[in-house]
Amino acid sequence: MAKLHSIIEQLKDAGFKVTPQRRAIIDTLHNHDPKTAHEVFTNLKEDYPDISLDTVYRNLHLLVELGVVTQINLQSRDSARFVISADGHYHYLICIQCGSTVKVDFCPATTRITEDFKFQPIKHVFEVYGYCSQCQNNEVY
Ligand SMILES: [Zn+2]
Ligand SMILES: [Zn+2]
Numbered sequence: 001m002a003k004l005h006s007i008i009e010q011l012k013d014a015g016f017k018v019t020p021q022r023r024a025i026i027d028t029l030h031n032h033d034p035k036t037a038h039e040v041f042t043n044l045k046e047d048y049p050d051i052s053l054d055t056v057y058r059n060l061h062l063l064v065e066l067g068v069v070t071q072i073n074l075q076s077r078d079s080a081r082f083v084i085s086a087d088g089h090y091h092y093l094i095c096i097q098c099g100s101t102v103k104v105d106f107c108p109a110t111t112r113i114t115e116d117f118k119f120q121p122i123k124h125v126f127e128v129y130g131y132c133s134q135c136q137n138n139e140v141y
Contacts, residue, residue, distance in 0.1 A: 004030050007068050007084065014066050021048055025059050026068070026084070034072050034081035034092075034101050072101050074125065095132035102132065 007026055011018050021044065028043045029035060035043075041056045060082050063069035072081045072092045079099060086103070093102040109124045 010068055022059055029084050034083040036081050091126045093128045095135055096129050097131055097135040100132050
């Protein structure tokens, strides 16, 4: 997990103002489970009654572009979750029942792609959708 201080520095280095709202978004995500934009919005609304959901989306996407925040669940805007980018390379398992996410530290795109296909990957996205162990136990699907 990247340190809060270095995240702020990263934003400044990229030439972005660290507005109180941006800082609050980062604070909301830092050291927490991945949150939806709506959850971030609800969190910020207490301190910033004037903030709009659109502003939250705009800032989250800016942070994603800067690499500070990672978007999980690329399939839909409403269920997308955001998390502070971890140090290192991770992928996520996403429960389509309860929306929980699990971070996994193995990457399917390393050896086989480079060795078997002689292809050098620059960037890739790999997400697994399914049912988490808890939802499997509930057997509601
Ligand atoms: Zn689940
Ligand atoms: Zn990977």
